[in-house]
Each structure stands twice: as structure tokens, then as C-alpha cells.
Amino acid sequence: MTERSFEVEFGSDEPTGAELERLTRSTADDVERAAEAALRPKGLADFVGQPQVREQLSLVLDAAAARNRAPDHVLLSGPPGLGKTTLAMIIAHEMNSQIRVTSGPAVQHAGDLAAILSSLEDGEVLFIDEIHRMARAAEEMLYLAMEDYRVDVIVGKGPGATAIPLELPPFTLVGATTRSGLLPAPLRDRFGFTGHLDFYSIEDLQIVLRRSVRMLGMEATETGLREIAGRSRGTPRIANRLLRRVRDWAQVRGSGIVDLTAARAALEVYEVDEKGLDRLDRSVLEMLCRRFNGGPVGLNTLAVSVAEEPETVEEVAEPFLVREGLMSRTPRGRIATRDAWLHLGLTPVDEDRGLF
Secondary structure (H helix, E strand, O other): OOHHHHHHHHOOOOOOHHHHHHHHHHHHHHHHHHHHHOOOOOOHHHOOOOHHHHHHHHHHHHHHHHHOOOOOOEEEEOOOOOOHHHHHHHHHHHHOOOEEEEEHHHOOOHHHHHHHHHOOOOOOEEEEEOHHHOOHHHHHHHHHHHHHOEEEEEEOOHHHOEEEEEEOOOOEEEEEEOOHHHOOHHHHOOOOEEEEOOOOOHHHHHHHHHHHHHHHOOOEOHHHHHHHHHOOOOOHHHHHHHHHHHHHHHHHOOOOOEOHHHHHHHHHHOOOOOOOOOHHHHHHHHHHHHHOOOOOEOHHHHHHHOOOOHHHHHHHHHHHHHHOOOEEEEOOEEEEOHHHHHHOOOOOOOHHHOOO
């Protein structure tokens, strides 16, 4: 810390002990935030997992660079936390261009989209997260922009309204969605490349965690990282979040090293069990088994029982529970499988109903 920096922060007087401690803590926090932001890989070579999508996307970008043109528009689909936003930033990095970030819910009027599109520069990347939630009027404007790099701005109202064509520079639209089935077919067909991201294996998550450990300057054992990876629901975002919580436990109550003991103890504190189920997941299963005798039960009733919105249960808890074979979705409602009863330590009931 230089004398000049002290003068800027505290004036010409020497900093007191409290001031020095606050400044040191602030500097450490800035370093920590910068390190966590750096966890996102910058290039395709550093991106872990999704080998098929990575290879296909590499061909698209390399071919576009060879032709000195903007790549085709890219649609990325898959569950949350698998790297769609990271891939959008990688695309911009590989193209040596800037990225403009927005989201579908933020684009509720055609004028909102027109303002964004008209400010794009040549070769820039426009990333729209949750693109399936855009307003219909904005979607229709986007059709023309994606195909002809042009938008028609409507001036005036009623019979006197006129359409002013506005030319756009070549750009690459990257759309991300967790529910590709909700995208209108005309919009989906205008993407030149569509990639679907799948859940990660435990081995790939360990690679992600090793990189995060290096970036955060931590000490960790392979057994500790594997324990975290096995409880991360196949999702890098969750893996990195759990890693930081285990680090907290190791620093406060452990040896400072993310090992197997620290991982198990910390994840018990944060209510993440050996299958990766959290509080919401177990609440849903316990309601199904204890309150409704395994189901079937409707989504709205189940959501009210666990004091959550139906969308939260359907989009956050259900995909993982169904994938793990703990819940089934039937025309009559949700039912708990035999594995769900056993995981909760309960004896399955009503086996004569043919559920098991």
C-alpha cells in the first residue's frame, strides 16, 4: 500500500488501526470478487464438458473467422447453470468483439428491442437470456433483424403511421433458453446453430472444481472435490457455489483445506444430502410421501403444500427429482417412486396400486 493511496483514502494523516483494517478487508473483498468472476472460462479451450456442443461451436466460429464474417445466430438450450451465459461470452471473446447482454423479460415492447438493435456495432454479439419470455411484438421484429439485418420503426399511430426502415450492421444473436419448446417455430428456425447442454458427469465437475480451486487460491483434496461434485446435481454453477460454502466451513471450523471431512460436514450444515437434494427437494418428496401417501397429486396442490410457487416446483425441483428417479409425472399428477420412499427412510405404502 503506497503513501499516495493512503492519502486518497484517508487524507494526509496516517491511517488508524481500524481504518487500516477496513481498507485491508475491502481490498481482500475486491480480490475475492475478481477471483470469483474469473471462474468463467474465457475461451472454448478452457470450457469443460459438453464435448459435442463445444466441437460444433468451434467449427461454426472457425469457419466464420475464415470467411471474415459474423457467425450464424446461436441458440443454446438446457437446464440452468450449465454454461449458456458462459458460452455466449466465449463466443464474443473468440470473435474479438463486444457483447451486449439483456433478457427476454426485459424486452417487453418492440421499441425496447429496436433501441438495443440500433445501437449494435458491426460484428457485435447480442445475448438474450431466457429468450422464450420475450414479448410477441418484439419477437416479430427480431425475425426481420436476424434475416435481413433490418428493423422497421413505426412512427405515429393509426392511419397516419409510417414504417421507417433502419439498416443494422451484421451481428450475431445468441439466445439462451431453459424451455426451448416455448420458442415459436419461426424464431427457432432462424438460428443457424442450436446446441443443447446436458448435465455434467462427476468427473467433468471435478475438473471444473479443480480449476476453481486454483483460481480462488484454495487447498483441496481429490476426495473432497469428488464429494462436492457428487452432490452438485450435475451442474457447474451449483458445484462452484457448494465449493465456496465448504471453503467457508474449512476456514472457520476446519483445517482450512477442502477435504472429505470438511465437505461432508459443511454440506450437512447447508442441508445438501448425499444425492444432492436440498431443502426444497426433500420438502416436495416428504409432502408426496407423508401427506399424500405417494400421490398422485396435482402441481398446484403440491406447490401450496411446500409454500412455493408452482413454477418454482416445476422448474427447480422436478427436473432433478424426475431425472434421479425419485418422482414421476403422470396424467393424474405427481407420484413418488419407491426410491423416494427409501431415500427418506420410509416404508413404501400402497404397493398394490402398481406404483412400484
